[in-house]
Amino acid sequence: xxxxxxxxxxxxxxxxxxxxxxxxxxxxxxxxxxxxxxxxxxxxxxxxxxxxxxxxxxxxxxxxxxxxxxxxxxxxxxxxxxxxxxxxxxxxxxxxxxxxxxxxxxxxxxxxxxxxxxxxxxxxxxxxxxxxxxxxxxxxxxxxxxxxxxxxxxxxxxxxxxxxxxxxxxxxxxxxxxxxxxxxxxxxxxxxxxxxxxxxxxxxxxxxxxxxxxxxxxxxxxxxxxxxxxxxxxxxxxxxxxxxxxxxxxxxxxxxxxxxxxxxxxxxxxxxxxxxxxxxxxxxxxxxxxxxxxxxxxxxxxxxxxxxxxxxxxxxx
Amino acid sequence: xxxxxxxxxxxxxxxxxxxxxxxxxxxxxxxxxxxxxxxxxxxxxxxxxxxxxxxxxxxxxxxxxxxxxxxxxxxxxxxxxxxxxxxxxxxxxxxxxxxxxxxxxxxxxxxxxxxxxxxxxxxxxxxxxxxxxxxxxxxxxxxxxxxxxxxxxxxxxxxxxxxxxxxxxxxxxxxxxxxxxxxxxxxxxxxxxxxxxxxxxxxxxxxxxxxxxxxxxxxxxxxxxxxxxxxxxxxxxxxxxxxxxxxxxxxxxxxxxxxxxxxxxxxxxxxxxxxxxxxxxxxxxxxxxxxxxxxxxxxxxxxxxxxxxxxxxxxxxxxxxxxxxxxxxxxxxxxxxxxxxxxxxxxxxxxxxxxxxxxxxxxxxxxxxxxxxxxxxxxxxxxxxxxxxxxxxxxxxxxxxxxxxxxxxxxxxxxxxxxxxxxxxxxxxxxxxxxxxxxxxxxxxxxxxxxxxxxxxxxxxxxxxxxxxxxxxxxxxxxxxxxxxxxxxxxxxxxxxxxxxxxxxxxxxxxxxxxxxxxxxxxxxxxxxxxxxxxxxxxxxxxxxxxxxxxxxxxx
Numbered sequence: 001x002x003x004x005x006x007x008x009x010x011x012x013x014x015x016x017x018x019x020x021x022x023x024x025x026x027x028x029x030x031x032x033x034x035x036x037x038x039x040x041x042x043x044x045x046x047x048x049x050x051x052x053x054x055x056x057x058x059x060x061x062x063x064x065x066x067x068x069x070x071x072x073x074x075x076x077x078x079x080x081x082x083x084x085x086x087x088x089x090x091x092x093x094x095x096x097x098x099x100x101x102x103x104x105x106x107x108x109x110x111x112x113x114x115x116x117x118x119x120x121x122x123x124x125x126x127x128x129x130x131x132x133x134x135x136x137x138x139x140x141x142x143x144x145x146x147x148x149x150x151x152x153x154x155x156x157x158x159x160x161x162x163x164x165x166x167x168x169x170x171x172x173x174x175x176x177x178x179x180x181x182x183x184x185x186x187x188x189x190x191x192x193x194x195x196x197x198x199x200x201x202x203x204x205x206x207x208x209x210x211x212x213x214x215x216x217x218x219x220x221x222x223x224x225x226x227x228x229x230x231x232x233x234x235x236x237x238x239x240x241x242x243x244x245x246x247x248x249x250x251x252x253x254x255x256x257x258x259x260x261x262x263x264x265x266x267x268x269x270x271x272x273x274x275x276x277x278x279x280x281x282x283x284x285x286x287x288x289x290x291x292x293x294x295x296x297x298x299x300x301x302x303x304x305x306x307x308x309x310x311x312x313x314x315x316x317x
Numbered sequence: 318x319x320x321x322x323x324x325x326x327x328x329x330x331x332x333x334x335x336x337x338x339x340x341x342x343x344x345x346x347x348x349x350x351x352x353x354x355x356x357x358x359x360x361x362x363x364x365x366x367x368x369x370x371x372x373x374x375x376x377x378x379x380x381x382x383x384x385x386x387x388x389x390x391x392x393x394x395x396x397x398x399x400x401x402x403x404x405x406x407x408x409x410x411x412x413x414x415x416x417x418x419x420x421x422x423x424x425x426x427x428x429x430x431x432x433x434x435x436x437x438x439x440x441x442x443x444x445x446x447x448x449x450x451x452x453x454x455x456x457x458x459x460x461x462x463x464x465x466x467x468x469x470x471x472x473x474x475x476x477x478x479x480x481x482x483x484x485x486x487x488x489x490x491x492x493x494x495x496x497x498x499x500x501x502x503x504x505x506x507x508x509x510x511x512x513x514x515x516x517x518x519x520x521x522x523x524x525x526x527x528x529x530x531x532x533x534x535x536x537x538x539x540x541x542x543x544x545x546x547x548x549x550x551x552x553x554x555x556x557x558x559x560x561x562x563x564x565x566x567x568x569x570x571x572x573x574x575x576x577x578x579x580x581x582x583x584x585x586x587x588x589x590x591x592x593x594x595x596x597x598x599x600x601x602x603x604x605x606x607x608x609x610x611x612x613x614x615x616x617x618x619x620x621x622x623x624x625x626x627x628x629x630x631x632x633x634x635x636x637x638x639x640x641x642x643x644x645x646x647x648x649x650x651x652x653x654x655x656x657x658x659x660x661x662x663x664x665x666x667x668x669x670x671x672x673x674x675x676x677x678x679x680x681x682x683x684x685x686x687x688x689x690x691x692x693x694x695x696x697x698x699x700x701x702x703x704x705x706x707x708x709x710x711x712x713x714x715x716x717x718x719x720x721x722x723x724x725x726x727x728x729x730x731x732x733x734x735x736x737x738x739x740x741x742x743x744x745x746x747x748x749x750x751x752x753x754x755x756x757x758x759x760x761x762x763x764x765x766x767x768x769x770x771x772x773x774x775x776x777x778x779x780x781x782x783x784x785x786x787x788x789x790x791x792x793x794x795x796x797x798x799x800x801x802x803x804x805x806x807x808x809x810x811x812x813x814x815x816x817x818x819x820x821x822x823x824x825x826x827x828x829x830x831x832x833x834x835x836x837x838x839x840x841x842x843x844x845x846x847x848x849x850x851x852x853x854x855x856x857x858x859x860x861x862x863x864x865x866x867x868x869x870x871x872x873x
Binding site: 038039040041044045046047048052053054055056057058059060061062093094095096101104105108159162163166167170173174175176260261262263264265266267270271277278279 | 374377381382388389390462463464465466467468470471472474520523524538539540541542571572573574575577578581582584585586587588746747748749751752755776787788789791
């Protein structure tokens, strides 16, 4: 019995790992093709595109050094080979190892994504618990606010926050990566639209649960409304919240570019943007692969959380 | 050089005013505070304060390398100048070349040999002495293909070799006479780096060049800032600057890519200086009593639309002339750039050496007559001119990352429609744009180029610089004109300044007759700073950039 269970778990993990390798390979291949197939001479892009006036000798040097004179399958093969060995290569544009380039920018993005993710989840739980199944006008106000925030361009939201809290009230810095103060406005800018989506999901789930017969019976036992919401309804509604959170957080790593640009923060989003524009293939592939890995890890973690939330899933597993 | 001035001019006004409307009460409160602060500091003693620190916010155009010769970026000289000095100095007022790391120089009668006498007592910040060996090492390193210089190497393409005559004297040989040689050396793209670094650690030069400059590099935090600290040994500032080391102890450049963020960072006191003041904020900055504004007209080629003379419809001179005269350029420039930029009068900006003032008259009537003469006399149901059943259409692939370019394109499109010319604007990715440029797949190509020599005309209009299979050239108009070729070649080769000016004068007039481009405006470099705190700041002109060696700050 125990042995069978271990085998089953090991099998599931093996399947996951195999899937992970496939996803990484797929992501790397798609990134390679996307960059390779966009028109534009990569040698020219490396030295600055239309900004530059490189001599023929310089272009020849770059083509030979980076292998641009090789056919596409040789270039593709050598990328995969190096990637399989954990070598992310050297950035064409920045002339430094890709790992170093990403390492410099990763901290800022991780900080921002975690802060925004945490804030979004907390906000969503608080707002949804307070507004689910309430009087129509409360619901109406809250769900309109969700709709506005979820559909508002984060660029604009950021400018509003900056105008009020930084340029106006001088409470928080508008720029940079230093200290918690400089994290507040970007994190809020990134978190509000996420929180809006999560609130909608959670509120709908809560409202469905609050219609269930067991809630009526809990109330009949004399439980207060707060206890009903926190102890009974919330537990049921957490599953869709967890799913949606995983989906949104997984995408955050590459989704911070607008916020990073507006607040002049270091980060992967901006690195990716300049790399795509500069046809900096090694950097693009590395960031895409990293995003894919993070996405898988976050969703794996969410999968592991499900049985903790819902004991029924434990029995099924 | 340089084309991409992403977002540094106009931002969409509608969004801006929205945000501002919401923030008005807060901003009123803020300006009240700023008012009292500047009043409190009104007593400017005039005594220079040393050891201060200065923070400057520039735009988001962060080059991949700081090394002078390894980048072609708009902000390259701004970042490399604190670390490096040039061999010659362009006087910002007279534009004459003056001694810097070279004390004097002589040019042979044939223009092929330059002999430099170098300044003594100068050292790089790694202790290596500046001398003829060091200069030679730099020239050889710049043109070495392994350096992958995106622009500097092309600027000194005629450089052949150099010979050390004695420790402080170098003879440089050119393969062809090149009158712009000395002048380009004054640009920040030609700051000298340590020969020891060139020999021992060339890979490190990109991110951390070691120079003889008034500052040394503390840290480049990519995507965010570059921090500098004073080089206490420095005692070789260019003519007209103070003696000894820089006044500032610390200097920091921040990359603030968003126009509104950058300007508001200054207005709210989060930085001391901002570079690339957006056109829509220039007026406000001049009016604000707590701010001061420095500006200069960038030498080089105005922002222009180059017309592809190698294919229809702009292979027809009359069609080019019709567009050039039929568009009200001044009206467009004034409305898009808030009246802050001067409308171009030709193919050199007014601050470029040997600029000659011409006039390009605006006449819709003349434009229509020219188009009729060119055989485009009939119009289709949409009002566009036709010839043999084909509509008069011109393709403009351009970048939509730069708001002013989009606005200019749309306004010209509207005016051209009245003339009966259909301008089709498209916004491909930057890579497709480069490829279109290489393939000649465009009728109109938009761009700008800053450099301190009239030789930009040779780069832009000599038939030698038309892109071919083995050479990328800047003559995107693909102009082939024997007169222009000969005038520009002679001007490039002559060593006589007066003759050179006459040749460039003739070339400029000839070019207007040929209408290979629609020049719109002379680019402005506008810097604003906190009047009470920042003193002694100036702009370098050889390649425009804030110059902080003489700057000091009155607090902290």
